[in-house]
Amino acid sequence: MTTTKGERLQKVLARAGVASRRHAEELITAGRVRVNGRVVTEMGVRVDPRRDKVELDGKRLVSEPLVHVVMHKPRGVMTTLSDPEGRPTVADILKNLPARVYPVGRLDFHTSGVMLATNDGALAQALLHPRKAVAKVYVCKVRGVVTDLQLDKLREGVMLAPSESDPGEAPRKTLPADVKLLRHTPSMVSDERGEPINDGATWMEVTLREGRTRQIHRMAEAVGLFVMRLARISFAGITAEGLRPGEKRTLTDDEVTLLRREYLRAAEAAAFAKGHDGDYPEEVEEETEVAPAPVRKRVVKRPGGQAGRVVGESVSRAREAASGTTRSAKVPAPGTRRETKAPAVTTRRENKAPAGRGAPKQGASTHSDRGGAGPKSGGRGGRRGTK
Numbered sequence: 001m002t003t004t005k006g007e008r009l010q011k012v013l014a015r016a017g018v019a020s021r022r023h024a025e026e027l028i029t030a031g032r033v034r035v036n037g038r039v040v041t042e043m044g045v046r047v048d049p050r051r052d053k054v055e056l057d058g059k060r061l062v063s064e065p066l067v068h069v070v071m072h073k074p075r076g077v078m079t080t081l082s083d084p085e086g087r088p089t090v091a092d093i094l095k096n097l098p099a100r101v102y103p104v105g106r107l108d109f110h111t112s113g114v115m116l117a118t119n120d121g122a123l124a125q126a127l128l129h130p131r132k133a134v135a136k137v138y139v140c141k142v143r144g145v146v147t148d149l150q151l152d153k154l155r156e157g158v159m160l161a162p163s164e165s166d167p168g169e170a171p172r173k174t175l176p177a178d179v180k181l182l183r184h185t186p187s188m189v190s191d192e193r194g195e196p197i198n199d200g201a202t203w204m205e206v207t208l209r210e211g212r213t214r215q216i217h218r219m220a221e222a223v224g225l226f227v228m229r230l231a232r233i234s235f236a237g238i239t240a241e242g243l244r245p246g247e248k249r250t251l252t253d254d255e256v257t258l259l260r261r262e263y264l265r266a267a268e269a270a271a272f273a274k275g276h277d278g279d280y281p282e283e284v285e286e287e288t289e290v291a292p293a294p295v296r297k298r299v300v301k302r303p304g305g306q307a308g309r310v311v312g313e314s315v316s317r318a319r320e321a322a323s324g325t326t327r328s329a330k331v332p333a334p335g336t337r338r339e340t341k342a343p344a345v346t347t348r349r350e351n352k353a354p355a356g357r358g359a360p361k362q363g364a365s366t367h368s369d370r371g372g373a374g375p376k377s378g379g380r381g382g383r384r385g386t387k
Contacts, residue, residue, distance in 0.1 A: 001038035014121035074245035113232030
């Protein structure tokens, strides 16, 4: 076991397929993981899977090959691997794979469509991270005719009330969504006079970049619509084309490379730049550009209550200095004294010298301007005449 090299222990657990990253951290803190025979309970421990012996509950872990699968989840199927109520789950679809995989995200019980599953914990975390804004495309069928006002509200975002599963959820506006009208089907049911008894149904394509509980259903209800049917046709650009409900296929190398390049490699590069190892994208913090603070002007008062010159740079010069585009100016070399002319106040003081007091000799020492005591005694004009 090492503390400076190797991979994080929770990453090794996730790669072995025993748990997700967060669950792996819980296993470590619970004292269920041993490294080279010693129980590890703290975070940050790094191991070398080829040399160190990692055990969970006394069983040695062996890294599994990475598996990436897309499936067509049918309606009436849970997206978990087990269900306490005995309802069917996607575990039946994910059988006969070379490694144990976990669903990426979730779909409602009555929603069908594309769903990914993998044991690649880093990629799964990146796809689910809110900052990545992964595109999820749905086709929904709503009752009646959709008006332009309702479309505009859906596109701009609507305020959602707390869901039934989370009554304590704070009301929050949804992110802007891409909504397209596909077609309108008239009602197939008529009354005795042969007229349709309702306005039929409208099909829409909705693209979301966030994931909230029953979001499309709640968005539709917020604008006065009712969703009759919902299916997801794309997730992060991956579709279930050619797959029937309940079928799956392994992602191609090109698809996996595209996902990693789009959602994972940029996060790893940012993590490396910040000093992390890039194991998990959620550990990368966004950088915020901070504007340079304006430099305050300071006024030096001259003797006698007269206002002096302004000391310090203006705000514009400070911004130029912060951006590295300063105005051309002669800057003295380090270690050299900068020759400056005597301030104009000295000339005015000499012109307005009191009667009976002469100007100091050239080279005679004087007090500082702040002292205001005038020239020292010792020159002819330094003391009153005795005649």
